[in-house]
Amino acid sequence: MLLFKDQTIVPAQFSKYPRMRFMGNKYKLIPWINKTLESVDYQSVLDPFSGSGTVSYYLKTLGKDVTSSDFLNFPNVITCALVENDNVIISNKSINKLITNNGELNFAYLTYKDIFYTYDDLKFIDSFWGNLNYITNRFEKSIAITALIRACAKRQPRGTFTVSDPTKYNDGRRDLTISIKEHFIEQCHEVNNAIFKAAGKCESIRKDVFNHKQYYDLVYLDPPYIPKENDNCYMKRYHFLEGVSCYWKGQDIMESSKVKKIAKPFTPFSYKKTAVQTFDKLFSHFSKSKIALSYSSNSIPSIEILESLMLKYKDKVTIHSKEYRYNFGNHTKAKINNAEEFLLIGE
Ligand SMILES: C[S@@+](CC[C@H](N)C(=O)[O-])C[C@H]1O[C@@H](n2cnc3c(N)ncnc32)[C@H](O)[C@@H]1O
Structure with missing residues (x-):
């Protein structure tokens, strides 16, 4: 067991989780979520x-039967490697093969030169994808791609791809000075170190939330x-990670955008006009399951609306809250907001 600063306890395995910069990620809130969910009885989640x-990784450390999913590809690759995968690690032989220069492909270099990274970084990405067929095991492949995603995120200022000026947020951190290849080798070992056998049954699938079965x-x-x-918009910030996770195969690149973004997939959660009815549909879809909903006070719809929508489908809704500091940033401003973080539990 692992004791956090606030005296909450989570399984020690969680300390091996390779943390990632990702808008709205719940890493720091895991001890609180853990404590709050203690009173809920569940096995499949x-x-x-x-x-x-x-969160999926944390639920795996608890021995739950975890189905992890997102409608983007790169989150799915990461959870395939770290949540569904029980025991496969990437070998040194495979790492050496993947870092060999082969000159076969050039899409990353031709598309992103003068936008992101150096010549060597982009040629590394092209070579990596040229070499990847060498790996046939699905999990070993997902570890390799996860290490590449993490390498690209670390090498990029703030881990986001909204602007192309590498000097703008360069604070001299080591992460910004070593190459994607060096990051990749480190990240293979970091991901290997986080892999463990689940006590429950875990899977990783790429799906829209409304395409999941309704009972867990x-x-x-x-x-x-x-x-x-x-x-x-996640695609605006992380389009490069989404693209690199599948070598931009089947992706619709917006040629007119300065940073060669991928067109964003529609999600009804992003628009004021559709948000309330979408939450209603979400709670209705999972009306047979217990629901734990994370919510931050700086958002729309309001907590009152969410509570009343959930009460349409649940006998009881309990609201738990915690003060939290969020870092918000875009290319024109970055600031810290104090927010109250909520977990609404509907049973
Ligand atoms: C707030 S983030 C989740 C953060 C996550 N809990 C963590 O700790 O990192 C919201 C996620 O929802 C995904 N998403 C948005 N619309 C979706 C949809 N309609 N179906 C499935 N996933 C969706 C986004 O790609 C994004 O990864």
């Missing part, structure tokens, strides 16, 4: 907005809320 994968003992919901300022 769905995390359909998995994002960085931190518990559904943990952490959807994108509409912030009072700024926007909640």
Whole structure:
């Protein structure tokens, strides 16, 4: 067991989770979520907005039967490696093969030169994808791609891809000075170190939330809320990670955008016009399951609306809250907001 600063306890395995910068990730809130969920009885659990994968990984450490999912590809690759995968690690032989320069492909270099990274970094990404067929095991492949995703995120200032100026947020951190290849080798070992055998049955699937079956003992919901300022578009911030996770195969790149973004997939959670009815549909869809909904006070819809919507489908809704500091940032401003974090439990 692992004791956090606030005296809450989570399984020690959780300390091995390779933390990632991802908007709205719940890493720091895990001890509080852990304590809050203690009173809920469940074995099967769905995390359909998995994002960085931190909550799914934590649920796996508890021995739950975890279904981890997101509608983007890169979160799914990460949870395939870290949540569904029980015992496969990437070998040194595979790492050496993947870092060999082969000159076969050039898409990353041709598309992103003068936008992101150096010549060597982009050629490394091209070589990696040229070499990847060498790995046939699905989990070993997912570890390799996870290490590449993490390498690209670490090498990029603030881990987001909204602007192309590498000097803008360069504070000289080591992460910004070593190459993607060096990061990749480190990240293979970091991911290997986090892999463990689940006591429950875990799976990772890529799906829209409404395409999941409707019954799990518990559904943990952490959807994108509409912030009072700024926007909640994951593709705008992380399009490069989404692209690199599948070598941009089948992706619709917006040629007119300065940073060669991928077109964002529609999600009804992102628009004021559709948000309330979408939450109603969400609670209705999972009406047979217990629901734990994460919510931050800086968002739309309001907690009162969410509570009343949940009460349409649940006998009892309990609201737990915690003070929390969020870092919000975009390319014009970055600030810290004090927010109250809520967990609404509907049973
Ligand atoms: C707030 S983040 C989840 C953060 C996550 N709990 C963590 O700790 O990293 C919301 C996630 O919902 C995903 N998403 C948005 N709309 C979706 C939809 N309609 N179906 C499935 N996933 C969706 C986004 O890709 C994003 O990863």
